[in-house]
Amino acid sequence: MVSSAIRMSLDDLVAVLARVRVEYADDPEYQELRHQFPDDWPL
Numbered sequence: 001m002v003s004s005a006i007r008m009s010l011d012d013l014v015a016v017l018a019r020v021r022v023e024y025a026d027d028p029e030y031q032e033l034r035h036q037f038p039d040d041w042p043l
Contacts, residue, residue, distance in 0.1 A: 002013065024030035 006013070008016075021034075
């Protein structure tokens with residue numbers, strides 16, 4: 001798992017991804033990349 005590879009708990013990783021989603025919601029590059037994943041993807 002990614003969380004194991006970066007030595008984070010799964011809960012911590014999901015929290016970081018949720019924070020990134022909020023912080024970069026208006027960024028065009030983030031929006032373009034985000035559309036490549038399913039809506040329920042935690043990114």
